Amino acid sequence: MLLLSHYQEEDLPISVHPMVEPTPDERIWQVVASIPYARVASYGQVAELAGLPASARRVGRSLAGLPADSRLPWHRVINAAGRVSLPGAAGERQRQRLREEGVAFTDGRVDLERYGWVP
Numbered sequence: 001m002l003l004l005s006h007y008q009e010e011d012l013p014i015s016v017h018p019m020v021e022p023t024p025d026e027r028i029w030q031v032v033a034s035i036p037y038a039r040v041a042s043y044g045q046v047a048e049l050a051g052l053p054a055s056a057r058r059v060g061r062s063l064a065g066l067p068a069d070s071r072l073p074w075h076r077v078i079n080a081a082g083r084v085s086l087p088g089a090a091g092e093r094q095r096q097r098l099r100e101e102g103v104a105f106t107d108g109r110v111d112l113e114r115y116g117w118v119p
Contacts, residue, residue, distance in 0.1 A: 082109040
């Protein structure tokens with residue numbers, strides 16, 4: 001289980017209880033909460049770390065279902081090619097939030113060697 005080093009339990013849209021097995025969504029959110037500032041992870045990486053191999057799309061659906069006021073750093077999850085997958089204004093908002101953290105884009109991509117999260 002990853003430790004929530006950057007976010008507190010109250011930031012998660014769940015109640016983490018040590019005696020109850022977290023749901024797949026809760027495991028995804030815990031991993032996302034652990035992604036450090038100015039780092040990114042791919043949907044597939046989040047799935048693997050959450051114990052859900054080959055479930056990158058599940059991660060996308062889980063993040064899409066977060067409440068609008070969620071404090072989870074959902075914007076730090078991008079595709080395996082280093083691109084933002086969200087279309088339109090949502091994708092631009094994600095790119096802007098990453099830029100504000102110092103993550104640079106070159107030709108629409110994030111350099112995963114430089115900004116990729118290694119837990």
